[in-house]
Amino acid sequence: MAAYNNEDIVRYVDEDMLPGEREQFEAALQEDAALSAAVAQYRALRSTLSARLQPDEQVKLLKTKLEELRPKHFGKEPAKVVSMKKYFIAAGAAAAVLAGVLLFRYSHDTDYMGSYGNIEMQVSAERGNNADSLLQSAALYFNEKAYTKVIPLLDAYLKTDSSSQTALYYRGVAATHTNAVAAGLVDLEKVYDGESVFKYDAAFYIALYYAQQQKHKEAFTWLEKIPADASVAAKAAALEKELK
Amino acid sequence: MMIHPDQRYLDGLLKNDTRLVQEIYERFAGKIKYYILQNQGTEDDAADIFQESIIDVYNQAKYKDLQLTCPFEPFFLLVCKRKWLNEIKKRGRQPVTKKLDDLYDVGEDVFAAAEQVVQEEAQTGLFLAQFERLGDKCKEILRSTLTGEAQEKIAETLGVTYGYLRKKKSECMATLLSYIQAQKI
Numbered sequence: 001m002a003a004y005n006n007e008d009i010v011r012y013v014d015e016d017m018l019p020g021e022r023e024q025f026e027a028a029l030q031e032d033a034a035l036s037a038a039v040a041q042y043r044a045l046r047s048t049l050s051a052r053l054q055p056d057e058q059v060k061l062l063k064t065k066l067e068e069l070r071p072k073h074f075g076k077e078p079a080k081v082v083s084m085k086k087y088f089i090a091a092g093a094a095a096a097v098l099a100g101v102l103l104f105r106y107s108h109d110t111d112y113m114g115s116y117g118n119i120e121m122q123v124s125a126e127r128g129n130n131a132d133s134l135l136q137s138a139a140l141y142f143n144e145k146a147y148t149k150v151i152p153l154l155d156a157y158l159k160t161d162s163s164s165q166t167a168l169y170y171r172g173v174a175a176t177h178t179n180a181v182a183a184g185l186v187d188l189e190k191v192y193d194g195e196s197v198f199k200y201d202a203a204f205y206i207a208l209y210y211a212q213q214q215k216h217k218e219a220f221t222w223l224e225k226i227p228a229d230a231s232v233a234a235k236a237a238a239l240e241k242e243l244k
Numbered sequence: 245m246m247i248h249p250d251q252r253y254l255d256g257l258l259k260n261d262t263r264l265v266q267e268i269y270e271r272f273a274g275k276i277k278y279y280i281l282q283n284q285g286t287e288d289d290a291a292d293i294f295q296e297s298i299i300d301v302y303n304q305a306k307y308k309d310l311q312l313t314c315p316f317e318p319f320f321l322l323v324c325k326r327k328w329l330n331e332i333k334k335r336g337r338q339p340v341t342k343k344l345d346d347l348y349d350v351g352e353d354v355f356a357a358a359e360q361v362v363q364e365e366a367q368t369g370l371f372l373a374q375f376e377r378l379g380d381k382c383k384e385i386l387r388s389t390l391t392g393e394a395q396e397k398i399a400e401t402l403g404v405t406y407g408y409l410r411k412k413k414s415e416c417m418a419t420l421l422s423y424i425q426a427q428k429i
Contacts, residue, residue, distance in 0.1 A: 006418035006425075014417075016410060042421055048371050050390045051307045061260050062302060066295045069266065073273035074291035200274075231274030 003028060004035060009042050075228075112211040112242070116235055119205075121150075121170050131160040138170065147174040165196035172202065176209050185209065192225070200230035208239065216243050245353075250316035254305040257298065268298065272317065276324045284337060285328065293331065297324045300365040308364065314353045322358035330366070374423040382416035389413050 175184025191202035207222035256264030
C-alpha cells in the first residue's frame with residue numbers, strides 16, 4: 001500500500017483517476033491486501049455518509065416517542081414487589097393507558113384465559129443437537145395449542161437440562177390446558193420460586209388460571225406478587241381491574 | 245430464507261407505529277432492565293441501551309434493508325445484550341457471567357442478525373463521530389457532494405470552481421479516512 005495514499009483511494013473509488021493510473025491502481029489492488037481493505041473501508045464510509053448525513057425526520061419522531069415511553073417503563077425506583085394498590089399509585093397514568101388499551105380489547109369478556117393467555121413459545125435453537133430439536137418441536141406444537149404433544153417433548157428436554165426455566169415454564173403453561181393441571185401449577189410455582197426472567201410470567205399465569213376458575217382470592221394473591229416493573233405488570237393490572 | 249412474521253416489528257418502526265413501539269416496550273423493557281441490573285448496570289443504563297437498540301434496529305431496517313428471518317424477541321434481546329457488553333468493556337469493567345442465553349436457546353441466525361446490527365451501527369457511529377472532527381468547510385463540501393447532486397452545480401452554489409471542489413473533496417475524504425484508520429476498528 002506504500003505506493004498509494006488515502007487520497008489515491010478516494011480518487012479511485014470516486015472515479016477521478018485517469019485511465020492509465022486507474023489500471024495501475026487495479027493491478028496493485030490484486031497484489032496488496034492492505035490496499036484492498038482500505039478501498040473496502042472507504043466504500044463503506046462513502047456509502048454510510050451518503051445515507052446517514054441526510055436529515056431523517058422519521059427517526060426524530062421515533063426518538064421523541066421513545067423518550068415519551070421511557071419513564072413509563074424505566075422508573076427511578078429500584079425493582080421490588082409492591083401491592084397492586086401501591087402499583088396503581090406509582091405507575092399512574094402509564095399503567096392506566098396500557099390497562100385501558102388492554103381493557104378496551106378485552107372488555108366484558110370473562111374468558112380471561114382467552115383474553116390474556118395467548119402465549120407464544122419462542123425458541124430459535126438451531127445448533128442441531130437432539131435437545132434443541134426437542135425444544136423446537138415443542139414450540140411448534142405449543143404455538144398450535146397442541147398442548148398434550150408439548151408435555152412429553154419438554155419432559156424429554158428437561159431430562160437433558162433439568163435447570164431449564166424456559167422448558168419448565170412452557171411445560172407448566174401447557175399442562176394447565178390439559179388434565180395435568182396440578183403438575184402444571186407445580187412447574188409454574190417452581191419457576192416463580194426461581195430467579196429467571198419467567199418468574200413473574202409464571203406468577204401471572206397462575207393468577208390467570210385461578211381467575212379462569214373464578215377463584216378470585218387465589219388470583220389476587222398471585223397478582224400481588226408481580227412488581228410494577230415486571231414485563232407482565234400492565235397485563236396483571238388489567239386483569240386485576242377486570243376481576244374487581 | 246423465509247421472512248419471519250416478526251418482520252412486522254421492523255415495518256412498524258419504519259412507519260413510526262405508536263402501538264407497536266408501545267408493544268416493544270411492554271414486552272421487552274422488563275427483561276432488559278432485569279438483565280442489565282443483574283450485570284452491573286442501572287435503570288438509566290437499561291433505558292439508554294433499550295432506546296439505542298431500537299434506533300439501531302430502525303437504522304438497519306431503513307438503510308440496510310434488514311429483514312428478519314428469526315423471531316424478534318431473541319434477536320432484539322441479543323442486540324441489547326451485545327451493546328451492554330460493549331458498554332461495560334468501554335467503561336473498563338469485567339463482563340460478568342449472567343447469560344442472556346438463559347432467556348432463549350439462541351440460534352445461529354439470531355446471532356448473525358444481532359451481530360450485524362451491533363457491528364454495523366458501531367461502525368456507523370465511529371464514521372459519524374470522526375466526520376464531526378473535520379473542519380466546517382470540509383463538512384459542508386462532503387455533505388453537498390454526497391447528496392448525489394451534479395458536482396458542477398454544487399461548485400456553483402458553494403462559489404468555488406469545479407476543479408477545486410473535486411480536489412478539496414478528495415482531500416477531506418482522505419483526512420476523514422485517516423482519522424478512522426487511526427481508531428483501529
